[in-house]
Amino acid sequence: MTLQGLRFAGTGSFAPAKIMTNDDLSKIVDTTDEWIVSRTGIRERHVAGPEETTSFMAAEAARRALEAAGWEASSLNLIIVATLTPDKPFPNTASLVQARIGATGAACFSLEAACTGFVYSLEVAAGMIRSGLVQRAIIIGAEKLTSIVNWADRNTCVLFGDGAGAVCVEACPDADNSYLGSSLGSDGNFHHLLHTPIGGCAEPLTAENANDPRRYLVMDGKQVFNIAVRSMVSASERALAKAGLAGTDLDLLIPHQANLRIIEAIAERVSTPRERVYVNLDRYGNTSAASIPIAFDEAVRNGRVKRGDKVLFVGFGGGFTYGASVIRY
Numbered sequence: 001m002t003l004q005g006l007r008f009a010g011t012g013s014f015a016p017a018k019i020m021t022n023d024d025l026s027k028i029v030d031t032t033d034e035w036i037v038s039r040t041g042i043r044e045r046h047v048a049g050p051e052e053t054t055s056f057m058a059a060e061a062a063r064r065a066l067e068a069a070g071w072e073a074s075s076l077n078l079i080i081v082a083t084l085t086p087d088k089p090f091p092n093t094a095s096l097v098q099a100r101i102g103a104t105g106a107a108c109f110s111l112e113a114a115c116t117g118f119v120y121s122l123e124v125a126a127g128m129i130r131s132g133l134v135q136r137a138i139i140i141g142a143e144k145l146t147s148i149v150n151w152a153d154r155n156t157c158v159l160f161g162d163g164a165g166a167v168c169v170e171a172c173p174d175a176d177n178s179y180l181g182s183s184l185g186s187d188g189n190f191h192h193l194l195h196t197p198i199g200g201c202a203e204p205l206t207a208e209n210a211n212d213p214r215r216y217l218v219m220d221g222k223q224v225f226n227i228a229v230r231s232m233v234s235a236s237e238r239a240l241a242k243a244g245l246a247g248t249d250l251d252l253l254i255p256h257q258a259n260l261r262i263i264e265a266i267a268e269r270v271s272t273p274r275e276r277v278y279v280n281l282d283r284y285g286n287t288s289a290a291s292i293p294i295a296f297d298e299a300v301r302n303g304r305v306k307r308g309d310k311v312l313f314v315g316f317g318g319g320f321t322y323g324a325s326v327i328r329y
């Protein structure tokens, strides 16, 4: 089978106007700006209002990406929304985005791979485009994590924020391919280290457990930290090897934005100089599936990524899922 080429046509992102600083958080839980900055690198995060649902933010990011690509929404064949915070259990969030942006005719589904959701979605879209199944796709990572964090738990509530990022990708008739190499993986044995324990069909919410703190995100941060570094380094190395590149060849490394110490450990082990690593978690916190596409959009708009640049995306999240892809912008 002859594979089609793929090109990145446009990016967009959205963050709610409301900002919560570390000092704001110190009025809610027993924490300090100094603790949060030194342990994570996070200084502030965006917090969505009641009307700013995941599909709302995803649609805003999508409109900006479509505008950057110069595409009509009606020309889309595929919408994938990576999220672990859907507006509602079903239908899928991509269909809600479709209605908001008027992309009648596109196939729609959500993809849940936690913080690796964007990398997984890109792989799926790239596969469908390269095999000729679709011509134009938009991949969106969008999260309203502030709706699932326990605001009484300082171990987790200081880490997360809300936002959305979107990327338009299309088949490239001259077979010039910009999807250079990738590697996805998961280890379900660790599912209990980062999860929302109840509220699914295994233990539905009832009048009796409605106030159980296990209805919120629960994480064993220390264990997650170690496995995150290991998994993201190995996924990066495999994706780079498939692309025939070394970490030093990259123009930009865009890692999932969870913790500055995790990002620095990955950059060092992959041998990408610090000035070629994109960091914006100081302003967003961890926005899970939205973090990589928000960072990518910022990097495109502020000139850190230029046409032809080689970029590595690498993510890690609940599951545990992990994955990396090397692209040429």
Ligand code: ACO
Pocket (backbone or CB within 6 Å): 030, 031, 032, 035, 036, 039, 040, 114, 115, 154, 155, 156, 158, 194, 221, 222, 223, 224, 225, 228, 258, 259, 262, 286, 288, 316, 317, 318
């Ligand atoms: N303010 C002050 N103290 C705190 C806070 C806080 N916000 N949170 C925890 N502490 C305390 C704890 O109670 C603990 O105290 P104790 O020792 O008396 O019990 C102590 O600080 C723990 O400190 P450290 O061990 O130094 O914490 P650590 O360096 O492990 O940092 C952190 C914690 C930031 C959570 C880190 O482990 C981490 O980033 N883990 C990875 C998270 C991640 O990457 N998730 C990615 C996936 S997210 C997704 O998929 C949705």
